[in-house]
Structures are given as C-alpha cells and as structure tokens.
Amino acid sequence: MYIAAFHWLPAQYDDQFHQLNAQIDAVARANPGFVGAESWQSGDGARRCATYYWRDLDSLQAFATDPAHLQAKRQYARWYAGYQIVISEVVRSYGDGRMPHLAADTAG
Incomplete structure (x- = not known):
C-alpha cells in the first residue's frame, strides 16, 4: 500500500478551486486502487493535510x-x-482491531 499525504498552507479559495477539488476527489474514489482518504487541519486552520491511501x-x-x-x-x-x-510505502500496518482502518493489516 502507498500513502500520498498532501500538506498545504491555505490561501484564497474560489469557485474554480471548489470545482476542481470535487473533481479530483471523484477521480480518486473512482480509481480501483483507491483504498481511502482522511484529512485534518491544525487548530488554527493554518496548516492542512489530505491523505490518500492506494493499493499500488x-x-x-x-x-x-x-x-x-x-x-x-x-x-x-x-x-x-x-x-x-x-509519498510513502507502507511497510506494516496493525492495531488492536477496535479502530476503523483503511485496509487489512499488513505485515512487512
């Protein structure tokens, strides 16, 4: 599995940004190798991250x-x-089984 983590400092968004952002998300989700995605932002909103998980x-x-x-x-x-x-290659992923996860646990 591979992870693409996109970190950014937001500036000014416009309608074209929102349109392209929605298209890009749809493209990712339509890809057969797409495993999942999650995002976060710092408490002050000054830094954000979108993380996409891929099978290959x-x-x-x-x-x-x-x-x-x-x-x-x-x-x-x-x-x-x-x-x-x-961009990272996942070597190992594991947990206690009580947290939703994006892919089956892997051993490497």
Whole structure:
C-alpha cells in the first residue's frame, strides 16, 4: 500500500478551486486502487493535510496524472501559500482491531 499525504498552507479559495477539488476527489474514489482518504487541519486552520491511501503505485500514478489533477497543479499558487507532498510505502500496518482502518493489516 502507498500513502500520498498532501500538506498545504491555505490561501484564497474560489469557485474554480471548489470545482476542481470535487473533481479530483471523484477521480480518486473512482480509481480501483483507491483504498481511502482522511484529512485534518491544525487548530488554527493554518496548516492542512489530505491523505490518500492506494493499493499500488500504478493507481497513485494514474491519480497524479489525471487531467483535472494536472490542471489544479498548474494553478496551485492561486489557492495555496505553500505545499509539500509526501509519498510513502507502507511497510506494516496493525492495531488492536477496535479502530476503523483503511485496509487489512499488513505485515512487512
């Protein structure tokens, strides 16, 4: 499994941002390799993160190169004061079984 964590500093959002954001989310969820997503923001809202989980790297690559996603990437400076993306390969995932999880536990 792979994780793409998109961290950003929000700036000014407009209608086009919201439209593209909804398209990008729909593209992710329609991808057969999409496992799930979650997001958070700092208490003051100054920093945010959207984390997407993928079964394989090909699925993540398909998401990254989707036309709506590429359009948003070209215009990011309109909506973000800064960003960083972290791509990680999951080596191990486990828990006590009482917390909802995104994928079956894995051993690595």
